[in-house]
Amino acid sequence: MIPWLSPALQDLFIESAIETAMMVGGAAAIAILFGLPIALLLHATGKGGLAQSGLVNRPLGLLINAVRSTPFIILMVAIVPFTRLVAGTSIGTTAAIVPLALAATAFISRLFESAFAEVDRGVVEAARAMGATRMQILLKVVVPEALPGLIAAITVMLVSLVGFSAMAGAVGGGGLGDLGIRFGYQRFMPEVMASVVVILILVVQGLQSLGDWLVRRVRRR
Structure with a gap:
Protein backbone atom coordinates (compact mmCIF):
# COMPACT_ATOMS: atom_id res chain seq x y z
CA MET A 1 0.00 0.00 0.00
CA ILE A 2 2.72 2.48 1.03
CA PRO A 3 6.02 1.04 -0.31
CA TRP A 4 8.35 3.17 1.82
CA LEU A 5 6.85 1.85 5.08
CA SER A 6 7.53 -1.48 6.73
CA PRO A 7 4.85 -4.25 6.51
CA ALA A 8 4.05 -3.76 10.21
CA LEU A 9 3.42 -0.05 9.70
CA GLN A 10 1.35 -0.74 6.60
CA ASP A 11 -0.87 -3.04 8.67
CA LEU A 12 -1.22 -0.26 11.25
CA PHE A 13 -2.23 2.14 8.47
CA ILE A 14 -4.96 -0.22 7.28
CA GLU A 15 -6.26 -0.68 10.83
CA SER A 16 -6.16 3.07 11.48
CA ALA A 17 -7.90 3.84 8.18
CA ILE A 18 -10.71 1.44 9.11
CA GLU A 19 -11.05 3.14 12.51
CA THR A 20 -11.23 6.55 10.82
CA ALA A 21 -13.90 5.28 8.42
CA MET A 22 -15.89 3.90 11.37
CA MET A 23 -15.68 7.21 13.23
CA VAL A 24 -16.61 9.34 10.23
CA GLY A 25 -19.34 6.99 8.98
CA GLY A 26 -20.91 6.41 12.39
CA ALA A 27 -20.88 10.07 13.36
CA ALA A 28 -22.22 11.14 9.96
CA ALA A 29 -25.11 8.67 10.11
CA ILE A 30 -26.11 9.83 13.60
CA ALA A 31 -25.74 13.50 12.62
CA ILE A 32 -28.01 13.12 9.59
CA LEU A 33 -30.55 11.11 11.59
CA PHE A 34 -30.88 13.81 14.24
CA GLY A 35 -29.79 16.86 12.26
CA LEU A 36 -32.51 16.61 9.62
CA PRO A 37 -35.50 16.78 12.04
CA ILE A 38 -33.76 19.51 14.06
CA ALA A 39 -33.22 21.54 10.89
CA LEU A 40 -36.85 21.03 9.82
CA LEU A 41 -37.98 22.19 13.27
CA LEU A 42 -35.75 25.26 13.11
CA HIS A 43 -37.00 26.05 9.61
CA ALA A 44 -40.67 25.55 10.45
CA THR A 45 -40.57 27.58 13.70
CA GLY A 46 -38.38 30.37 12.30
CA LYS A 47 -39.58 33.79 11.20
CA GLY A 48 -42.15 33.35 8.43
CA GLY A 49 -42.09 29.57 8.85
CA LEU A 50 -45.00 27.17 8.63
CA ALA A 51 -45.28 27.01 12.43
CA GLN A 52 -43.52 30.18 13.58
CA SER A 53 -42.66 29.97 17.28
CA GLY A 54 -39.97 31.97 19.02
CA LEU A 55 -40.41 29.88 22.16
CA VAL A 56 -39.14 26.84 20.27
CA ASN A 57 -36.81 28.40 17.74
CA ARG A 58 -34.72 30.66 19.97
CA PRO A 59 -33.75 28.17 22.72
CA LEU A 60 -33.06 25.43 20.15
CA GLY A 61 -31.02 27.85 18.05
CA LEU A 62 -29.01 28.97 21.07
CA LEU A 63 -28.26 25.36 22.02
CA ILE A 64 -27.12 24.53 18.49
CA ASN A 65 -24.94 27.66 18.37
CA ALA A 66 -23.40 26.84 21.76
CA VAL A 67 -22.31 23.39 20.55
CA ARG A 68 -21.05 24.77 17.23
CA SER A 69 -19.01 27.52 18.87
CA THR A 70 -17.21 25.13 21.26
CA PRO A 71 -13.81 24.01 19.90
CA PHE A 72 -13.98 20.28 19.20
CA ILE A 73 -11.04 19.33 21.40
CA ILE A 74 -12.70 21.12 24.34
CA LEU A 75 -16.07 19.56 23.54
CA MET A 76 -14.52 16.08 23.65
CA VAL A 77 -13.15 16.68 27.14
CA ALA A 78 -16.24 18.51 28.41
CA ILE A 79 -18.65 15.66 27.62
CA VAL A 80 -16.46 12.80 28.89
CA PRO A 81 -19.11 11.77 31.51
CA PHE A 82 -21.78 11.68 28.79
CA THR A 83 -19.45 9.72 26.51
CA ARG A 84 -18.85 7.14 29.26
CA LEU A 85 -22.60 6.90 29.84
CA VAL A 86 -23.32 6.25 26.16
CA ALA A 87 -20.28 4.24 25.05
CA GLY A 88 -19.13 2.74 28.35
CA THR A 89 -15.67 4.25 27.91
CA SER A 90 -14.09 7.60 27.11
CA ILE A 91 -11.25 6.37 24.88
CA GLY A 92 -11.16 4.43 21.66
CA THR A 93 -12.95 4.58 18.33
CA THR A 94 -16.45 3.91 19.68
CA ALA A 95 -16.11 6.59 22.34
CA ALA A 96 -14.85 9.13 19.79
CA ILE A 97 -18.05 8.73 17.76
CA VAL A 98 -20.09 10.35 20.58
CA PRO A 99 -18.47 13.84 20.53
CA LEU A 100 -18.02 13.61 16.76
CA ALA A 101 -21.73 12.93 16.31
CA LEU A 102 -22.69 15.74 18.70
CA ALA A 103 -20.49 18.29 16.92
CA ALA A 104 -21.61 17.09 13.49
CA THR A 105 -25.32 17.22 14.43
CA ALA A 106 -25.08 20.87 15.43
CA PHE A 107 -23.03 21.62 12.32
CA ILE A 108 -25.26 19.83 9.82
CA SER A 109 -28.52 21.09 11.30
CA ARG A 110 -27.53 24.69 10.52
CA LEU A 111 -26.39 23.75 7.02
CA PHE A 112 -29.65 21.89 6.40
CA GLU A 113 -31.61 24.86 7.71
CA SER A 114 -29.81 27.13 5.24
CA ALA A 115 -30.62 24.71 2.41
CA PHE A 116 -34.31 24.74 3.38
CA ALA A 117 -34.31 28.54 3.43
CA GLU A 118 -33.26 28.54 -0.25
CA VAL A 119 -36.43 26.70 -1.34
CA ASP A 120 -38.71 28.88 -3.48
CA ARG A 121 -41.54 30.11 -1.27
CA GLY A 122 -43.84 30.04 -4.30
CA VAL A 123 -43.62 26.25 -4.37
CA VAL A 124 -44.46 26.10 -0.66
CA GLU A 125 -47.42 28.46 -1.06
CA ALA A 126 -48.69 26.41 -4.02
CA ALA A 127 -48.61 23.25 -1.91
CA ARG A 128 -50.37 25.04 0.94
CA ALA A 129 -53.07 26.31 -1.47
CA MET A 130 -53.66 22.72 -2.60
CA GLY A 131 -54.46 21.74 0.99
CA ALA A 132 -51.21 20.04 1.97
CA THR A 133 -50.55 19.78 5.70
CA GLY A 172 -6.94 8.40 22.35
CA GLY A 173 -9.67 8.28 19.75
CA GLY A 174 -7.74 6.02 17.40
CA GLY A 175 -7.65 6.33 13.63
CA LEU A 176 -5.12 7.97 11.34
CA GLY A 177 -4.71 10.99 13.61
CA ASP A 178 -3.67 8.77 16.50
CA LEU A 179 -1.22 6.92 14.24
CA GLY A 180 0.33 10.16 13.05
CA ILE A 181 0.77 11.46 16.60
CA ARG A 182 2.10 8.25 18.16
CA PHE A 183 4.50 7.30 15.39
CA GLY A 184 5.03 10.39 13.29
CA TYR A 185 5.41 12.90 16.14
CA GLN A 186 6.25 11.05 19.35
CA ARG A 187 8.60 8.52 17.71
CA PHE A 188 10.12 10.99 15.25
CA MET A 189 9.04 9.16 12.09
CA PRO A 190 8.34 11.93 9.55
CA GLU A 191 7.53 9.42 6.81
CA VAL A 192 4.55 8.21 8.87
CA MET A 193 3.30 11.77 9.47
CA ALA A 194 3.69 12.59 5.77
CA SER A 195 1.82 9.44 4.79
CA VAL A 196 -1.06 10.27 7.15
CA VAL A 197 -1.30 13.79 5.73
CA VAL A 198 -1.29 12.52 2.12
CA ILE A 199 -3.97 9.91 2.84
CA LEU A 200 -6.22 12.45 4.59
CA ILE A 201 -5.83 14.89 1.69
CA LEU A 202 -6.75 12.16 -0.81
CA VAL A 203 -9.79 11.15 1.28
CA VAL A 204 -11.00 14.75 1.52
CA GLN A 205 -10.50 15.30 -2.23
CA GLY A 206 -12.39 12.10 -2.98
CA LEU A 207 -15.32 13.01 -0.73
CA GLN A 208 -15.52 16.53 -2.16
CA SER A 209 -15.41 15.30 -5.76
CA LEU A 210 -18.09 12.68 -5.08
CA GLY A 211 -20.31 15.23 -3.34
CA ASP A 212 -19.94 17.75 -6.18
CA TRP A 213 -20.79 15.04 -8.73
CA LEU A 214 -23.92 14.02 -6.83
CA VAL A 215 -25.06 17.64 -6.55
CA ARG A 216 -24.70 18.10 -10.32
CA ARG A 217 -26.63 14.90 -11.01
CA VAL A 218 -29.50 15.88 -8.70
CA ARG A 219 -29.72 19.41 -10.12
CA ARG A 220 -29.98 18.07 -13.66
CA ARG A 221 -32.96 15.95 -12.63
Missing part, protein backbone atom coordinates in the same frame (compact mmCIF):
# COMPACT_ATOMS: atom_id res chain seq x y z
CA ARG A 134 -47.45 21.29 7.32
CA MET A 135 -45.79 17.90 7.60
CA GLN A 136 -46.58 17.06 3.97
CA ILE A 137 -45.11 20.38 2.83
CA LEU A 138 -41.94 19.84 4.85
CA LEU A 139 -41.36 16.22 3.82
CA LYS A 140 -42.73 16.19 0.27
CA VAL A 141 -41.93 19.72 -0.91
CA VAL A 142 -39.21 21.38 1.16
CA VAL A 143 -36.89 18.37 1.54
CA PRO A 144 -37.00 17.25 -2.15
CA GLU A 145 -36.59 20.84 -3.39
CA ALA A 146 -33.60 21.35 -1.09
CA LEU A 147 -31.94 18.03 -2.00
CA PRO A 148 -28.93 19.51 -3.88
CA GLY A 149 -28.22 21.78 -0.93
CA LEU A 150 -28.61 18.89 1.50
CA ILE A 151 -26.10 16.78 -0.43
CA ALA A 152 -23.66 19.70 -0.51
CA ALA A 153 -24.13 20.13 3.25
CA ILE A 154 -23.44 16.42 3.89
CA THR A 155 -20.28 16.69 1.79
CA VAL A 156 -19.04 19.63 3.86
CA MET A 157 -19.85 17.75 7.06
CA LEU A 158 -17.97 14.62 5.94
CA VAL A 159 -14.90 16.68 5.07
CA SER A 160 -15.06 18.38 8.48
CA LEU A 161 -15.49 15.02 10.24
CA VAL A 162 -12.31 13.70 8.64
CA GLY A 163 -10.44 16.60 10.25
CA PHE A 164 -12.25 16.16 13.57
CA SER A 165 -11.49 12.42 13.58
CA ALA A 166 -7.79 13.17 13.17
CA MET A 167 -8.06 15.58 16.10
CA ALA A 168 -9.75 12.85 18.16
CA GLY A 169 -6.54 10.85 17.87
CA ALA A 170 -4.86 13.38 20.16
CA VAL A 171 -6.95 12.13 23.08
Whole structure:
Protein backbone atom coordinates (compact mmCIF):
# COMPACT_ATOMS: atom_id res chain seq x y z
CA MET A 1 0.00 0.00 0.00
CA ILE A 2 2.72 2.48 1.03
CA PRO A 3 6.02 1.04 -0.31
CA TRP A 4 8.35 3.17 1.82
CA LEU A 5 6.85 1.85 5.08
CA SER A 6 7.53 -1.48 6.73
CA PRO A 7 4.85 -4.25 6.51
CA ALA A 8 4.05 -3.76 10.21
CA LEU A 9 3.42 -0.05 9.70
CA GLN A 10 1.35 -0.74 6.60
CA ASP A 11 -0.87 -3.04 8.67
CA LEU A 12 -1.22 -0.26 11.25
CA PHE A 13 -2.23 2.14 8.47
CA ILE A 14 -4.96 -0.22 7.28
CA GLU A 15 -6.26 -0.68 10.83
CA SER A 16 -6.16 3.07 11.48
CA ALA A 17 -7.90 3.84 8.18
CA ILE A 18 -10.71 1.44 9.11
CA GLU A 19 -11.05 3.14 12.51
CA THR A 20 -11.23 6.55 10.82
CA ALA A 21 -13.90 5.28 8.42
CA MET A 22 -15.89 3.90 11.37
CA MET A 23 -15.68 7.21 13.23
CA VAL A 24 -16.61 9.34 10.23
CA GLY A 25 -19.34 6.99 8.98
CA GLY A 26 -20.91 6.41 12.39
CA ALA A 27 -20.88 10.07 13.36
CA ALA A 28 -22.22 11.14 9.96
CA ALA A 29 -25.11 8.67 10.11
CA ILE A 30 -26.11 9.83 13.60
CA ALA A 31 -25.74 13.50 12.62
CA ILE A 32 -28.01 13.12 9.59
CA LEU A 33 -30.55 11.11 11.59
CA PHE A 34 -30.88 13.81 14.24
CA GLY A 35 -29.79 16.86 12.26
CA LEU A 36 -32.51 16.61 9.62
CA PRO A 37 -35.50 16.78 12.04
CA ILE A 38 -33.76 19.51 14.06
CA ALA A 39 -33.22 21.54 10.89
CA LEU A 40 -36.85 21.03 9.82
CA LEU A 41 -37.98 22.19 13.27
CA LEU A 42 -35.75 25.26 13.11
CA HIS A 43 -37.00 26.05 9.61
CA ALA A 44 -40.67 25.55 10.45
CA THR A 45 -40.57 27.58 13.70
CA GLY A 46 -38.38 30.37 12.30
CA LYS A 47 -39.58 33.79 11.20
CA GLY A 48 -42.15 33.35 8.43
CA GLY A 49 -42.09 29.57 8.85
CA LEU A 50 -45.00 27.17 8.63
CA ALA A 51 -45.28 27.01 12.43
CA GLN A 52 -43.52 30.18 13.58
CA SER A 53 -42.66 29.97 17.28
CA GLY A 54 -39.97 31.97 19.02
CA LEU A 55 -40.41 29.88 22.16
CA VAL A 56 -39.14 26.84 20.27
CA ASN A 57 -36.81 28.40 17.74
CA ARG A 58 -34.72 30.66 19.97
CA PRO A 59 -33.75 28.17 22.72
CA LEU A 60 -33.06 25.43 20.15
CA GLY A 61 -31.02 27.85 18.05
CA LEU A 62 -29.01 28.97 21.07
CA LEU A 63 -28.26 25.36 22.02
CA ILE A 64 -27.12 24.53 18.49
CA ASN A 65 -24.94 27.66 18.37
CA ALA A 66 -23.40 26.84 21.76
CA VAL A 67 -22.31 23.39 20.55
CA ARG A 68 -21.05 24.77 17.23
CA SER A 69 -19.01 27.52 18.87
CA THR A 70 -17.21 25.13 21.26
CA PRO A 71 -13.81 24.01 19.90
CA PHE A 72 -13.98 20.28 19.20
CA ILE A 73 -11.04 19.33 21.40
CA ILE A 74 -12.70 21.12 24.34
CA LEU A 75 -16.07 19.56 23.54
CA MET A 76 -14.52 16.08 23.65
CA VAL A 77 -13.15 16.68 27.14
CA ALA A 78 -16.24 18.51 28.41
CA ILE A 79 -18.65 15.66 27.62
CA VAL A 80 -16.46 12.80 28.89
CA PRO A 81 -19.11 11.77 31.51
CA PHE A 82 -21.78 11.68 28.79
CA THR A 83 -19.45 9.72 26.51
CA ARG A 84 -18.85 7.14 29.26
CA LEU A 85 -22.60 6.90 29.84
CA VAL A 86 -23.32 6.25 26.16
CA ALA A 87 -20.28 4.24 25.05
CA GLY A 88 -19.13 2.74 28.35
CA THR A 89 -15.67 4.25 27.91
CA SER A 90 -14.09 7.60 27.11
CA ILE A 91 -11.25 6.37 24.88
CA GLY A 92 -11.16 4.43 21.66
CA THR A 93 -12.95 4.58 18.33
CA THR A 94 -16.45 3.91 19.68
CA ALA A 95 -16.11 6.59 22.34
CA ALA A 96 -14.85 9.13 19.79
CA ILE A 97 -18.05 8.73 17.76
CA VAL A 98 -20.09 10.35 20.58
CA PRO A 99 -18.47 13.84 20.53
CA LEU A 100 -18.02 13.61 16.76
CA ALA A 101 -21.73 12.93 16.31
CA LEU A 102 -22.69 15.74 18.70
CA ALA A 103 -20.49 18.29 16.92
CA ALA A 104 -21.61 17.09 13.49
CA THR A 105 -25.32 17.22 14.43
CA ALA A 106 -25.08 20.87 15.43
CA PHE A 107 -23.03 21.62 12.32
CA ILE A 108 -25.26 19.83 9.82
CA SER A 109 -28.52 21.09 11.30
CA ARG A 110 -27.53 24.69 10.52
CA LEU A 111 -26.39 23.75 7.02
CA PHE A 112 -29.65 21.89 6.40
CA GLU A 113 -31.61 24.86 7.71
CA SER A 114 -29.81 27.13 5.24
CA ALA A 115 -30.62 24.71 2.41
CA PHE A 116 -34.31 24.74 3.38
CA ALA A 117 -34.31 28.54 3.43
CA GLU A 118 -33.26 28.54 -0.25
CA VAL A 119 -36.43 26.70 -1.34
CA ASP A 120 -38.71 28.88 -3.48
CA ARG A 121 -41.54 30.11 -1.27
CA GLY A 122 -43.84 30.04 -4.30
CA VAL A 123 -43.62 26.25 -4.37
CA VAL A 124 -44.46 26.10 -0.66
CA GLU A 125 -47.42 28.46 -1.06
CA ALA A 126 -48.69 26.41 -4.02
CA ALA A 127 -48.61 23.25 -1.91
CA ARG A 128 -50.37 25.04 0.94
CA ALA A 129 -53.07 26.31 -1.47
CA MET A 130 -53.66 22.72 -2.60
CA GLY A 131 -54.46 21.74 0.99
CA ALA A 132 -51.21 20.04 1.97
CA THR A 133 -50.55 19.78 5.70
CA ARG A 134 -47.45 21.29 7.32
CA MET A 135 -45.79 17.90 7.60
CA GLN A 136 -46.58 17.06 3.97
CA ILE A 137 -45.11 20.38 2.83
CA LEU A 138 -41.94 19.84 4.85
CA LEU A 139 -41.36 16.22 3.82
CA LYS A 140 -42.73 16.19 0.27
CA VAL A 141 -41.93 19.72 -0.91
CA VAL A 142 -39.21 21.38 1.16
CA VAL A 143 -36.89 18.37 1.54
CA PRO A 144 -37.00 17.25 -2.15
CA GLU A 145 -36.59 20.84 -3.39
CA ALA A 146 -33.60 21.35 -1.09
CA LEU A 147 -31.94 18.03 -2.00
CA PRO A 148 -28.93 19.51 -3.88
CA GLY A 149 -28.22 21.78 -0.93
CA LEU A 150 -28.61 18.89 1.50
CA ILE A 151 -26.10 16.78 -0.43
CA ALA A 152 -23.66 19.70 -0.51
CA ALA A 153 -24.13 20.13 3.25
CA ILE A 154 -23.44 16.42 3.89
CA THR A 155 -20.28 16.69 1.79
CA VAL A 156 -19.04 19.63 3.86
CA MET A 157 -19.85 17.75 7.06
CA LEU A 158 -17.97 14.62 5.94
CA VAL A 159 -14.90 16.68 5.07
CA SER A 160 -15.06 18.38 8.48
CA LEU A 161 -15.49 15.02 10.24
CA VAL A 162 -12.31 13.70 8.64
CA GLY A 163 -10.44 16.60 10.25
CA PHE A 164 -12.25 16.16 13.57
CA SER A 165 -11.49 12.42 13.58
CA ALA A 166 -7.79 13.17 13.17
CA MET A 167 -8.06 15.58 16.10
CA ALA A 168 -9.75 12.85 18.16
CA GLY A 169 -6.54 10.85 17.87
CA ALA A 170 -4.86 13.38 20.16
CA VAL A 171 -6.95 12.13 23.08
CA GLY A 172 -6.94 8.40 22.35
CA GLY A 173 -9.67 8.28 19.75
CA GLY A 174 -7.74 6.02 17.40
CA GLY A 175 -7.65 6.33 13.63
CA LEU A 176 -5.12 7.97 11.34
CA GLY A 177 -4.71 10.99 13.61
CA ASP A 178 -3.67 8.77 16.50
CA LEU A 179 -1.22 6.92 14.24
CA GLY A 180 0.33 10.16 13.05
CA ILE A 181 0.77 11.46 16.60
CA ARG A 182 2.10 8.25 18.16
CA PHE A 183 4.50 7.30 15.39
CA GLY A 184 5.03 10.39 13.29
CA TYR A 185 5.41 12.90 16.14
CA GLN A 186 6.25 11.05 19.35
CA ARG A 187 8.60 8.52 17.71
CA PHE A 188 10.12 10.99 15.25
CA MET A 189 9.04 9.16 12.09
CA PRO A 190 8.34 11.93 9.55
CA GLU A 191 7.53 9.42 6.81
CA VAL A 192 4.55 8.21 8.87
CA MET A 193 3.30 11.77 9.47
CA ALA A 194 3.69 12.59 5.77
CA SER A 195 1.82 9.44 4.79
CA VAL A 196 -1.06 10.27 7.15
CA VAL A 197 -1.30 13.79 5.73
CA VAL A 198 -1.29 12.52 2.12
CA ILE A 199 -3.97 9.91 2.84
CA LEU A 200 -6.22 12.45 4.59
CA ILE A 201 -5.83 14.89 1.69
CA LEU A 202 -6.75 12.16 -0.81
CA VAL A 203 -9.79 11.15 1.28
CA VAL A 204 -11.00 14.75 1.52
CA GLN A 205 -10.50 15.30 -2.23
CA GLY A 206 -12.39 12.10 -2.98
CA LEU A 207 -15.32 13.01 -0.73
CA GLN A 208 -15.52 16.53 -2.16
CA SER A 209 -15.41 15.30 -5.76
CA LEU A 210 -18.09 12.68 -5.08
CA GLY A 211 -20.31 15.23 -3.34
CA ASP A 212 -19.94 17.75 -6.18
CA TRP A 213 -20.79 15.04 -8.73
CA LEU A 214 -23.92 14.02 -6.83
CA VAL A 215 -25.06 17.64 -6.55
CA ARG A 216 -24.70 18.10 -10.32
CA ARG A 217 -26.63 14.90 -11.01
CA VAL A 218 -29.50 15.88 -8.70
CA ARG A 219 -29.72 19.41 -10.12
CA ARG A 220 -29.98 18.07 -13.66
CA ARG A 221 -32.96 15.95 -12.63
